[in-house]
Amino acid sequence: MKKKILFFILMLSCVTLSAQQKQSPYATRINRVLKRMPADNQLQLDSCMQQIAALGINGLTEMACMLRLPGKGDNTALQYALNGYASYVAAATRDSLRTKAVKAWGRALKLTTDASAKIFLIEQLQFFGDNAAIALLKPYLQQPRYSDPAIRVLSQIKTSASLIAMELALDKAKGNSEIALIKALGDRRYIAAEGAITLRASSADPVLKRTALFALANIASEDSEPVLFAAAEKVNFSYDSTGATAAYLLFIDNLGHNWPTAPAQTAANKVLRQCKGDSLSHVRIAALKTIVDIMGDNATNTLTLAADNKDPQYAAAALAMAGRFMNGANADVWLQKGERSQPATKAAVITMLAATKQRVAISLCTKALKDSDVRVRMAAIEASAQMQSPEMLSPLLVAMKTADSTEVKAIGNSLLSIRSRDVSGYVAVALQQAPPFVQITLLHVLAYKKAADKERFIRLLLNSENPDVVTAAKTTLEAVRE
Template identity: 30%
Template sequence: MKKLIYALLALFIQQFPISAQQRDVRTTTTKIADLLALQPSETTARFRDAMAQMERFTAADISALLKQLSPPGEGDNAGIEYAANSYSYHVLLPGKATQRATYIQGAIEALNAISNKDNKGFVIQLLQNAGDDSAVDALSPYLTDEYLSEKAARALSRIGTERAGAALLQVLGGSTGVAAVNITDALGFMAYAPAEQEILIKANTTDTILRRISLYALSQIGGAASQSILADAAKSARYVYDPTEATAAYINYLHKRIANGEAVPAGKAALKLFKETDEDSQVHTHIAALGLLTELNKEKQVNVLLKASRDGNPVYRNAALGLLSPYLNGTVSTKLVKRLSKVDEQIQVDILRYVANHKQTEALPEVQKALSASTPSVRIAAVNALHQLDAEAADEALIVLLSGSDEQTRQAVKQALLTSKNKQLAQLLTNALTNERNADVQILLIDVLGQRGAGESMQTLLDIIGSDASNEVKSAAFSALPQVARPGDLNKLLDLFVNANNEYKGAIQAAAVSAVALSDDREAQTQLVISRLRAADATRRLFFFPILSGIGGKEALQIVNEYTADGNPELRAAATSALANWTGGEALPQLIELSRKKVTDSEQLDAVINGLIRLVSIADIPADQKVLYLRDAFEAAETVDQKKSVLRALEASKTYNALMFAGKLLDDEQLKSTAANTVMNIALDNKNFYGADVTRLLNRVIELLSGSESSYLREAIQKHLNELPKGPGYVSLFNGKDLEGWKGLVADPIKRTAMDAKTLAEAQIKADEIMRGGWSAQNGELQFNGHGDNIAT
């Protein structure tokens, strides 16, 4: 036994230091300083740390923290407010009852000690968040304080206990002005029934605000004693909006009585309200009354709702339809659409739309009848309804409807067909197109087939193209070809390249490209196009180049490139255009080579320049390489517009060389504006570009800027210049003028190391002479004539 006692004693002694270590022995000042060092808590970890620290605060610590609040404008309260407000919610978590009690006690102590009313208001808000009955006595004195009554009343209403309600009621009788409004509002929020009689007294006032709040509070309480005053107030307002919002309060009151289980008196009042609100100006109240009766009577109200669904007022009618939704079934929907054609046009439209949205298939017979209605709006509504209710079966009926319909109805049918999920629709449309003779309907069907990508319609479209159909119908058929083309159609598409179809060659070419793109064997399809090209005469060969351009690939590129040197100028031009419009970046070398040749045709040159710019932009090559290619394009360019296009393209490269190249053109009268934009956009995007040259160019840009945004841009450039590092920045090895700084290369490093100074100097003189014979500076570029050795710095 002694051993057991000693063991327990030893265990207790071991535990005691641990408990002592867990007690927070910091001073209040230190606790607060440590807490505020974590504010604002920008991470979850810091927030949790802050909350854990506050859990170790005593009530005195909480009070001391809140008493450090400065009057607004005299200090920074952000840290205190953030921590205290966050903790007011933290103590509401499960298992935090002790911390909550401590927090409330500390907040009450601070509330009594703080003198500034704004800071008192903040503490009251904290008690609103975390408070319970223990805070009621501390909050009650502020109910009659004009500045703080709203916060105090709201805090008590959120506490929401019997004690809080009693405290509010105790002060209500003697309150006036703002305090009376705030206390009444709080009691209404709580729906505190014992306050009904006192609020009834407050409601009999000429003060509009107090009367509005009192009527609302009575509606929230829902007591029988309030029926008369609320009903009379709504009637006096003629059941429409007024500043006291009496009608809204009365409707809310009746809902409250229904919720309280008082269906009989609420039903009588709702029926009376319904009967007394039949004017157009009262429609919203009439709807509310209908809603109350439906809430009470449920299925028994259906006949009234059906009658209302045909009312001439669209707002009331659609509200009634909305109330009818929970009670829809086959019988109800059949009644809803019965003799639908006898009612006004807009009513038919609303009901058709309603049964469609609610999937009431029992209404289908009447919907089908409405397809033959005399007015377009009803027919359109019927088309949409049929499509929604019976999508697959509807398609055939809608297609049949097309021939005899007006344009509006046809467009509605078209939209339905475009969104149909019927897997058989393409065949239905194709069959209809085969038999259709109305040109407008043919065009519509072709458009739908095209937009749906109906490959099975290709033969029908080809038949139309080869028929005596009108030009409009044929044009529609050609336009649809790229959308419906499939790999197996390629030969047939290429057969269309005859002079008679020259007007539609673009559509045929696009269709052929689509057919190859969809193929699992692009190489074989490409070879088919190439073989057809070679077999064609010179005139028909022209048709094939855009196809090869759109297909892309090495085989196509090789063939097209061969024709850029063809003796036939038309074929040469067509091949050049094909390279310029090539779909992939693989044509870039050929296009660059072409740009270096003299292209005499201005349109061809324009195509080459634009094609080069486009392919450079999409090419997967270093930015500096892109700049070199664009400089080639600039050299090839002849017109101002072409040169401007190249300058604009340089912006994307964002390199120092691009900056310097554009900078050379800042004094060119025709190009300086475009060059200025390029220089500015490259320089402002990279602070690593600095130094005398960059500064000089940007200052020149400032001089050139004009237009509505010029002042803003000048400021941006000047700011950029001011922020650039000081120093020489980037210095080019080549100064663009001469060979200063460059030398001929003497032997190799091993041999140079073995030379004495005299021998090296003599060898250098000889190497420099050779270097100057092979290298030169021309037009700002370092040029090599192909003779001589390497050059070195």
């Protein structure tokens, strides 16, 4: 009996030993890391990632291969670990870990058969994939199931090797893979792919055509101009499913960033000449913006002319562009423009100069407050609030005497925005000689400013013949004493 028991124990030990020998040397360490997933903080995360790094290429490969089929187990802890490591190795100064990780990923991709696990692994390469990952991804570029994540990774690698890989894959690609490759090559402005993409720009498939047109627009080679222009002209520069007009406008905008810039300017001017209709206002604006971007500070004359355009959207857009290029030198040009312009334009110029806080606008606003056109006067009042300049105090208070009720209210609001300690003082003095409606507005200003030191000026209005003024004076006195 004893012999039997001893034999049984011996056999059991052998089986256990054999099982232990078969078990991976990494299993315990991997499980230890997985149990700590998700890490609670950065310190713990770094510690876990260091443990994964210590597994080496073989251990990491084994870990990546542990992803189970959907519905056959929970991959959550593994996803935390693998994604965490993908981000970890992509930080600065971790280049050697990154190289090892790419190798491990390459092995794991070959060993993994499940599609969802493969896609997960490919997607992680977006964080740390480099030239070494390109060879791993090549087999997937034309496979409908994997091409999308694989192309996204190659697009992120952004090296000439990744672009060449995509260009070569484009030859045989079909469907979504073809579209994704064209988009990626366009986004990365890969000029060597221009020919292959141009062929697709005349496709009958609107999605393929659209992708090709935008890719050519991004590549922005001058040679593509006739193709892109023809496509936009064919749809009369309207918006359509192929995006031909937008692609052409993007093209000339990108072309404007190249040297020489003349071709872009010529193309933009061509758009301005050809697009006349009301519905193409935005197209003209886009062309104008390209011209202005190229000309920079020298675009002021172009913009002053555009500001007079009969199309109010175009004129307003020109002023918005002028605002972005505003400086002391061209502010004077705009000042002169404002003085000479028709009321609508004058009002818009005042608004633009004030929005860009140009001091030259003060003199223009002062004159504008006396303008016969209500639009100009209102623009000057609002501009005073924008500029917050104390120099506008007196002109505003003077303008109040002849203003209508809307303007009086607007001036009252503007006074509250003026940057000066003297606002209450000026208002208190003006209070005495103003018409009743203005007095009420000015009393509101003093109440809002809690101008207790102006009580004696307010008290004088308690004797007003106008009962509304008396009531307002009483309310103001209470407010300033609070």
